[in-house]
Amino acid sequence: MIADLDESFQTYDGAYGPHEPIAIVGLAIRLPGQVSNAQDLWKLMMEKKSGLVDVPRQRWNIDGFHSQVPKPGSVQNRQAYYLDHIDLEKFDASCFSFSPQEIERLDPMQRQLLEITRECLENAGEVGWRNKDIGCYVGQFSGDWLEENAMDPHTSGLYRGTGFADFFLPNRVSYEYGWTGPSMTIKTGCSASMVAVHQAAEALRNRSCSAAIALSANLMTSPLTTVIYTEAGILSKTGKCKTFDSSADGYGRGEAVNAVLVKRLSDAIRDGNPVRAILRGSATNHDGREGKSGMLNPNTHTHEALIRKAYKDAGIEDFSRTAFFECHGTGTPAGDPQEVAAVSRVFGESGMIIGALKPNVGHAEGAAGLSSIIKAILALEKETIPPNIYFKNPNPRIPWKAAKLVVPKDPISWPKDRAKRVSVNSFGVGGSNAHVILESYIELDEGCHVKSAKITGPRLVLFSAGNEKSLSMQVERHREYLAANPSSLEDMAYTLGRRREHFPCRTFALVDERNEFEVSISQAHQRVASRTVFVFTGQGAQSPGMGRRLIKTNDVFRTTIRDLDAHLQSLLDAPSWSLEDELSRREDSRVMGSEFSIPCSTAMQLALVDVLRSMDVHPKAVIGHSSGEIAAAYAAHIFTAKEAIILAYYRGRALQDRSELGPGAMAVVGLSPEAVRPFLIPGAVVACENSQTNTTISGDKLAVEASLEQIRKTHADVLVRLLRVESAFHSHHMKPYGPAFESLIRPHLSPQPSKIPFFSTVTGDLAVDGFGPEYWHQSFVEPVLFHSALQNLVKKHNNNLFLEIGPHPALQGPINQTMRSFPTARAEYVATLCRNEDSTTSLTRLAGNLFIRHVSFDAAVIIPQGRVLTDLPTYAWLHETTYIDAPRNAARYKHRKFPRHDLLGARVLEGNDIEPAWRNMLELKDVYWLADHVVLNKTVFPGAGFIAIAGEAIRQISGEQNNGYTIRDLSISAPLMLTTEKRTEVYTRLIPTSGTEEDRKWYEFKVMSFDGTQWASHCTGLIASAPQEIDDWDAAVSQPLPRQVPTDEWYQTTKRVGYDWRLAFQGLDDITAGTVQHEAAATIYNFDDSSHYAAHPTVLDQCFQIALVAKTRGLRRNCTTLALPTSIDRIDVCGDLETHMRIYSTAANAKEPEKGA
DSSP, X not given: OOOOOOGXXXXXXXXXXXXXXXXXXXXXXXXXXTBOXXXXXXXXXXXXXXXXXXXXXXTOOGGGTBOSSOOTTOBSOSEEEOOTXXXXXXXXXXXXXXXXXXXXXXXXXXXXXXXXXXXXXXHTTOOSOTTSOEEEEEEXXXXXXXXXXXXXXXXXXXXXXXXXXXXXXXXXXXXXXXXXXXXXXXXXXXXXXXXXXXXXHHHXXXXXXXXXXXXXXXXXXXXXXXXXXXXXXXXXXXXOOOTTBTTOOSBOBBOEEEEEEEEEHHHHHHHTOOOOEEEEEEEEEEOOSTTOSSTTSOOHHHHHHHHHHHHHHHTOOXXXXXXXXXXXXXXXXXXXXXXXXXXXXXXXXXXXXXXXXXXXXXBOGGGHHHHHHHHHHHHHHHTEEOOOSSOOSBOTTSOTTTTTEEOOSSOEEOOTTSOSEEEEEEEOTTSXXXXXXXXXXXXXXXXXXXXXXXXXXXXXXXXXXXXXXXXXXXXXXXXXXHHHOGGGHHHHHHHXXXXXXXXSEEEEEEEOTTOOEEEOSOOBOSOOOOEEEEEEOOTTOOOTTTTHHHHHHOHHHHHHHHHHHHHHXXXXXXXXXXXXXXXXXXXXXXXXXXHHHHHHHHHHHHHHHHHHHHTTOOOSEEEEOTTHHHHHHHHTTSSOHHHHHHHHHHHXXXXXXXXXXXXXXXXXXXXXXXXHGGGOOTTEEEEEEEETTEEEEEEEHHHHHHHHHHHHHHOTTSOEEEOOOSSOTTSTTTGGGHHHHHHHHGGGOOOOOOSSOEEOTTTSSEEOSOOSHHHHHHHHHXXXXXXXXXXXXXXXXXXXXXXXXXXXXXXXXXXXXXXXXXXXXXXXXXXXXXXXXXXXXXHHHHHHHHHHTTOOXXXXXXXXXXXXXXXXXXXXXXXXXXXXXXXXXXXXXXXXXXXXXXXXXXXXXXXXXXXXXXXXXXXXXXXXXXXGOEETTEEBOOHHHHHHHHHHHHHHHHOOSSOOEEEEEEEEOSOXXXXXXXOEEEEEEEEEEEEEETTEEEEEEEEEEEOSSOEEEEEEEEEEESOOOOTTHHHHHHOOOSEEEOHHHHHHHHHHTTBOOXXXXXXXXXXXXXXXXXXXXXXXXXXXXXXXOXXXXXXXXXXXXXXXXXXXXXXXXXXXXXXXXXXXXXXXXXXXXXXXXXXXXXXXXXXSOOOOO
């Protein structure tokens, strides 16, 4: 319940500019660096820490993508800003309405947004939000989950579309939380989440919704976006955002999940939300084209115009009063100077403290703006400007001195000459920009936080969760919080009890002034709502001073007792005593006497009914035991409180003179009425049928005692106990007083038909009317048929919560015993007061017991007004169960073992491990040395390249540490021509063969290409890992040859016949040849390449070249025809080549056709 506020707090007074400002009332955030809430973020900034980590293996295998040099399909940084404390594959399904199959297909961003929304609502103390016109605005950038699913067109299914389409991000949140306001995805690039805040504010001003949440998530579950922006050249090679620093070389990507809840200020004050900051003004624009060298480049002039537009919207003319400017500040060489130039133009001579969050947590792209806003809010609240990290050498392109700019390297206290105001910038990579202006909120009057009346005793702290484990974690986290914040008990109780929407699993704690927790051992789960049944205790539960504590501490109880006293004093034969005095007495108490016990016990029950009504707890049925029926009739609106207390008063007064029949007694026996009756001697009767195993007998004292003795002889183990009463109720002892009693009450009763089911213990069944004096005469004299009435109650409704109302529980046993006859029925029992417990504590415990049993009540009666705590532990999500149905193609892509190879490419995603295949998009600009392999003025893919492709393929699947391989029966059937105009698709496949050699597994390999119109097969052969060793290799290489062949002259000779090898393929040095035999040798140098090769194609090609030298014996006149290798019987490539090597070759007789090298 929110206290009513003075009208002055519900209307905007114009203090914040031309239009009512927007209040940011809640926030939630998850960021790299183990940041799970705002407190974590503040600690991270104050301690100058960074969330930069190695790429988590669970996300993707960095080794399969990393390259130190720019290459297609690769990334250059091994680190980024990840939420490495969050397992994105796990989800707490207990809090939402999903099937496991749907969760498995659910975008991790949807999962995170659902959770962060709950945290944001709780941070705002927002309640009653379901089915409200709340807007939901999600700023979104990349969609890795969408891209992953798009990799596999066969991953069809019912939940495919709802799981990854980006427009479902806000729609999912709105659906799960039951909101009917605007719900939209905003995609403006890096500015998306700040544009979402702007749109939310505009919707509030247009009254399109009553509240709005702006939220965003940026998750890097796939390397694809990182690859794209690496290729665009905008990412830092270190993965860091070095904002404002001269070494800034691009931004480091970051993850984030964040949200803010916004309301109109007057609504926030009315609803008692904590106002974290005021959004004074906001604006958006686009860079346009003029003055830009490219779409991705920023524009100082439009940035300046944007800031001025936001200040105009806020109605702020004096720019110099702003204390801090939170920049977009990604750390790009072009972006930082352009942005800061705009800042300096706006704020001019007044100077400015500037900063950026991104060095701490990375650039979360579409989610970055919200993170900056939350940083600014914290700075305003703490009155401290956080330091920047990775700022060592100021960027010389920024006019530091001229513009009087300061970047804090340590925390700075808020400047005393400046307003508590922050400007926050956010720019989109495509030119869509946003700016917001935040200010601190100063409460105009403490009266807007209305305090409840002082409540004594332990505080009730309510906990709820979607599952038992989360519930236990909730209790423990708040126990730890209270230990660290001992003065926050009342506010914690208020926040958890009155400013939370509660989950099905529930428990409660009673916390005393020492902050000691007494946690209920009972926990509730999702259930069908029980019917609340008020059960009213009869005689025997009273005790001295039973009302003293409540009269002193509970306003409702005290008022009722005093009203009841006034009713009695209005009688002509008014009592000489008062209920308040008799209920408060401890010494010389008279409540054990019948004259006092009946009206005092009834008064207690009437007052407790009023207390429950004040808590908005009402029965769905009532049942009373003996005199308890009087208060039951009041609860059922049969009687007024006045009628009920007069009835009780005269019932007690009727027993003032009991001398006629001698002493009476009552006793309880643990047997059924049928089992008890044979043992009753004359003068003793069954007075109360409590249950099938509990009976009360009543009558002459000697007769009752004698009957008990007979029962003990036969049933030695059965409960037999005399009751502490003065009168033998419901026996012949009452009959003499019945007529007088009926006469006394007749003038005072005007019974009404029961408004709720009244189960009579006089008739044993449901009663609607007939509650005149005769009924109460009968109730006074006849047996109590509690067991029959309760049975009939359960037969009509078998799911009941029995709430016993009286000074002490007396009927729990009979209720439980009766329920044993109804095995399919469900029943729970709760008592209001307990004799040995402070009554205020009992009422507080009662509220807790009602809470865990899902009985709604007005918590304001039990839990005093306080302030919403914004630093309480966030909800304890249970992230134990993995829900993931990741497409196989995406998994193969993300977790590939090897990076894309320049020639081989990368594994075909839809391939398999039995016949693995690779695909590559080959462009000359990416593999520059291929352009040096020219034959007949055409760039031809070298035959050695096919060998290298096959060799790398066998390495990747064999797992051998040795990089070498053997190829047999190689055949090149067609050349692969390359051009600079287009790229060529190269497809390689390995097929296992049945043949073996030396325990080696052989594969057939095929290398094919697609030029955009048709496929061509180029090379086939057999390959196995690990080469055969050549024993006389060293001797052959070291053999001196007599003829020296000048390198330059040799390459000039080969060029004339068509071998126009360029630099990369002119590697032969110190060439020698035989003068008689066809043999040659040369020194070659290994080629330094970022892709892996057992032997680089240029090295292999030079081995073929030395074979040509051997064939011609190094004589230029013998080199007259063009001959390219088209087949090789066998080649062994050892791998692990040295930096420079000596190679040796022999060749067949010149007249014979060449078979190989």
